Amino acid sequence: MSIAKVLYVEDEPFLAQIVSDGLRSSGYEVSHVADGQIALQYFINERPDICILDIMLPMKDGYTLAKDIRKINSSTPLIFLSAKTLTEDVIKGFKSGGNDYLRKPFSIDELLIRMESLLNRFPKQANDHPEQKQLVYEFGNCRLDTVHQLLKTISGEYPVSFKETSLLEMMLLHKNQVLERQTILLKIWGDDSYYNTRSMDVFLTRLRKLLKDEPAIQIMNIRGIGYKLICS
Template structure:
């Protein structure tokens, strides 16, 4: 069985050496890049199973790198490892599409456990082939059309480019339309877990989707206080 391939993007050589050492011991195949520009080059060279990256790096920061990678691959797990521990930093990371966020100084055992959880979840999630009956290329939502592979939402002649997370959330809501969906279930299925910061991020994304869908009065996103949401669509 091939070793799990991890790309580690970290400009602090001491931290990178420590993390790489422990990952190597656990049997992971790790490539290290020292900044965001080098990280993108390394990403393009090989197929990775997971990316671990710092936020503050020279030449290209982690947020920018994550956005560029997400534009190419909406599924590859991304774990941020940063000394930025303010809520706004974590929320920004999850908005971009991070799967997890750990703060420095890094507890290596905790990091290893988080990696195991991410990889286990990734392995258990079935990848539905876009364009099949189970997941059509284009999804009609009221008067809107969601082109999921290209992350575009259209109504009439107007087209909006969505982020990966926005497209995933909208598709999920449509699949569960006209039903009460618990917050915890949305977070588990779209974000991967239901911690506090991802819950805050969910509220931001719901507000965005309301704005995006405002031109169709047959669509409504209801907030059911203390429970979750209803995505109402008059078919």
């Protein structure tokens, strides 16, 4: 989804400023309105993706506003923010069409996560965007097939393990550039603890051994920083 538009209705200017800033710095486009009457106009004109409503408002209270919005649109998520803590107020909030109800004071982070939840913005899996990554790499006289995990060199074709494939692929994506050790570790191993660095060394040895017959290809170490894969 592109940038989500938020309609935020709140009459207390100080809080409104803090929350608006918080939302904006998380990438939302925020329209702030202080009055319930005007808010409905905004809703109609701006078609926000989500609304955040205070309950106590001048002219038209939050419950009424929510009901009015629901007459026009039944699906846009509505979150109530209120200092009213009684259960019956919460129930009134849901009955008037709200989808969530946060008691003041609340944390911005909690508001954000609840908004995301209502907007279904959780990255389901990496599967969502089957990113069009390259499957086969040619370099020097070699070829790495990341699908079948095969490395063809001048001296033959060898099956390589998943980690070997990942490591070589990562270097190929940065060939002739410096690639930091830590970057590799974090990406492939998930953390850069001592034993994982030792483990990576072992894999480097294996890759170097596989590529030893290709004089034009070298994995160079840059001490204290990382590696550079030299190849055409």
